[in-house]
Amino acid sequence: MSNKKRELILAFESSCDETSVAVIEDGKKILSNIIATQIKSHKRFGGVVPEVASRHHIEQVTMCLEDAMTEANVTYDDLSAVAVTYGPGLVGALLVGVACAKVVAFSHNLPLIPVNHMAGHIYAARFTSKIKFPAMALLVSGGHTELVYLPKENVYQIIGETRDDAAGEAYDKIGRVLGLTYPAGKQIDEMAHRGKDTFSFPRAMFKEDNFDFSFSGLKSSFINTVHHADQVGEKLSPDDLAASFQQSVIDVLLHKTEHALDTFQIKQLILAGGVAANQGLRDGLDQLIRKHTGVELLKAPLKLCGDNAAMIGAAGYVAWKNGEVANLSLNADPSLEFEWFKKEQ
Amino acid sequence: MNVLAIDTSNQPLSIAILKDKELIATVTTNESKNHSVTLMPQIANLLNSVGMKPIDIDRFVVAKGPGSYTGLRIGVTTAKTFAFTLSKELVGVSSLAVLADAINEEGTLIVPLFDARRGNVFAGGYVKNGTELMNVIPDQHVSLGELLEKTKSYKHIFFVGSDSHKFEEQILEKMSKEQRVVFSSNEDDYPQAYHLGLLGIKEKPVEIHSFVPEYLRLTQAESQWLENHQEKVDETFVEKI
Numbered sequence: 327m328s329n330k331k332r333e334l335i336l337a338f339e340s341s342c343d344e345t346s347v348a349v350i351e352d353g354k355k356i357l358s359n360i361i362a363t364q365i366k367s368h369k370r371f372g373g374v375v376p377e378v379a380s381r382h383h384i385e386q387v388t389m390c391l392e393d394a395m396t397e398a399n400v401t402y403d404d405l406s407a408v409a410v411t412y413g414p415g416l417v418g419a420l421l422v423g424v425a426c427a428k429v430v431a432f433s434h435n436l437p438l439i440p441v442n443h444m445a446g447h448i449y450a451a452r453f454t455s456k457i458k459f460p461a462m463a464l465l466v467s468g469g470h471t472e473l474v475y476l477p478k479e480n481v482y483q484i485i486g487e488t489r490d491d492a493a494g495e496a497y498d499k500i501g502r503v504l505g506l507t508y509p510a511g512k513q514i515d516e517m518a519h520r521g522k523d524t525f526s527f528p529r530a531m532f533k534e535d536n537f538d539f540s541f542s543g544l545k546s547s548f549i550n551t552v553h554h555a556d557q558v559g560e561k562l563s564p565d566d567l568a569a570s571f572q573q574s575v576i577d578v579l580l581h582k583t584e585h586a587l588d589t590f591q592i593k594q595l596i597l598a599g600g601v602a603a604n605q606g607l608r609d610g611l612d613q614l615i616r617k618h619t620g621v622e623l624l625k626a627p628l629k630l631c632g633d634n635a636a637m638i639g640a641a642g643y644v645a646w647k648n649g650e651v652a653n654l655s656l657n658a659d660p661s662l663e664f665e666w667f668k669k670e671q
Numbered sequence: 672m673n674v675l676a677i678d679t680s681n682q683p684l685s686i687a688i689l690k691d692k693e694l695i696a697t698v699t700t701n702e703s704k705n706h707s708v709t710l711m712p713q714i715a716n717l718l719n720s721v722g723m724k725p726i727d728i729d730r731f732v733v734a735k736g737p738g739s740y741t742g743l744r745i746g747v748t749t750a751k752t753f754a755f756t757l758s759k760e761l762v763g764v765s766s767l768a769v770l771a772d773a774i775n776e777e778g779t780l781i782v783p784l785f786d787a788r789r790g791n792v793f794a795g796g797y798v799k800n801g802t803e804l805m806n807v808i809p810d811q812h813v814s815l816g817e818l819l820e821k822t823k824s825y826k827h828i829f830f831v832g833s834d835s836h837k838f839e840e841q842i843l844e845k846m847s848k849e850q851r852v853v854f855s856s857n858e859d860d861y862p863q864a865y866h867l868g869l870l871g872i873k874e875k876p877v878e879i880h881s882f883v884p885e886y887l888r889l890t891q892a893e894s895q896w897l898e899n900h901q902e903k904v905d906e907t908f909v910e911k912i
């Protein structure tokens with residue numbers, strides 16, 4: 327047999343409200359990507375309830391594992407390693423995936439690879455095309471909004487992040503004000519396409535020379551506008567409100583991203599995270615990148631913007647190639663973060 | 672039959688390897704602050720110490736609750752994954768029964784209990800008949816007062832578990848003069864996975880995928896939701912996408 331042996335990673339993801347197990351070939355091909363989502367359950371409570379999430383994960387995890395192995399049509403002997411999200415996320419939720427991955431790795435003598443969930447989101451883009459370094463990632467999700475510099479493979483450095491709410495959090499909060507059901511992001515995105523930016527909400531941190539974001543001022547301004555209208559009995563267009571809110575969020579994201587493009591010499595800009603599925607943001611970045619010749623825009627596939635184990639397998643493959651292995655005492659780290667970028671002196 | 676028994680339902684961590692009813696190796700630590708960090712290395716060490724591999728185990732037995740929600744999930748996830756990934760048997764045993772099984776007192780109601788905070792306990796009532804352990808008051812989440820009410824008809828009661836000492840005064844105050852009450856001593860205060868293994872040998876294996884901890888308590892969010900949504904209880908809330 328002259329064929330080079332394919333390298334298969336079995337990956338686990340359970341950081342929030344999706345239980346997912348995947349099998350990934352050579353870090354770039356999805357053989358299976360089973361996702362059990364709990365959205366319907368948490369909809370009952372208007373947001374993710376951590377204890378409920380943890381209980382669902384344990385109901386699902388071995389079933390997802392079985393389905394992932396069956397769909398990929400592989401045995402444990404075919405695997406090269408086991409990758410697992412160990413943070414950031416909900417601690418009780420993370421622990422289910424970590425415990426399961428440890429047992430599979432130990433039982434079948436496979437290396438265990440610890441993966442940062444946010445690196446996973448970035449590597450969702452690996453299923454679109456190869457990542458070229460140095461690169462910059464704009465990560466926008468329910469819990470995170472940050473710009474991450476990737477000088478080379480498996481190195482992630484934050485250059486800026488949100489000072490208060492994550493963009494996805496702001497979407498959920500104003501969704502509640504608009505009376506939308508959780509999660510509101512997709513509905514607001516659709517409403518925004520029907521409305522116009524008539525309210526001119528504030529764009530925070532525009533003048534400051536950094537890469538940080540802030541959405542709390544926008545959120546307050548939005549809530550005040552709606553409350554004031556309620557008090558005087560005025561009816562505001564929900565579509566225009568959504569459009570104005572979304573435009574403000576996108577302007578802030580694009581402005582800081584452009585600042586990063588002007589400051590760092592990079593080959594690729596990667597859009598990743600749950601909010602990366604937002605059509606307004608995707609369109610905005612398409613326009614922005616046209617002004618920056620030599621920089622390629624790499625967007626995570628729409629289907630892989632939400633949480634899934636395929637992206638953990640892709641990031642895990644790179645971590646494994648770079649020698650990152652955990653032992654059986656691996657713990658969940660709910661507040662795991664990338665290191666901060668430091669200017670060389 | 673080789674058995675690996677795992678109890679992480681409260682602060683103590685106890686694991687044991689049995690060959691049928693015989694104890695091969697066991698370790699119990701009461702200082703384990705974090706079962707997520709310590710459980711797997713302890714299992715690996717214990718197996719290694721007797722020259723065994725995970726594949727040599729025929730049945731995985733786990734304390735399924737009640738107890739600390741996080742502790743239970745670590746133990747149950749570990750046991751069910753072992754059983755699934757190695758195609759072996761899985762058995763769950765009440766965490767309270769594990770404590771009760773260590774007490775060799777016939778003609779006494781054995782009441783293991785865990786503190787569930789705010790005046791509540793997780794507790795059950797057991798009777799020992801030779802080596803048979805019978806559950807006579809089902810495991811439940813209950814106020815201490817209500818629990819004592821349920822033990823009224825028993826003359827001799829044996830309270831078991833380190834948490835039982837917290838309630839000694841309250842219990843003695845509420846018991847009638849005819850009742851004779853005893854509290855466990857130090858060596859019986861903590862679960863011994865050997866007893867878990869012994870109980871687990873007698874049980875029938877369970878279906879692995881659907882096996883979850885017995886929390887004996889809904890989350891607050893769910894019980895509030897149920898108050899207003901009686902009609903939708905059968906709905907499934909998790910979907911494959």
Ligand SMILES: [Zn+2]
Nearest residue numbers: 467600632633
């Ligand atoms: Zn995520």
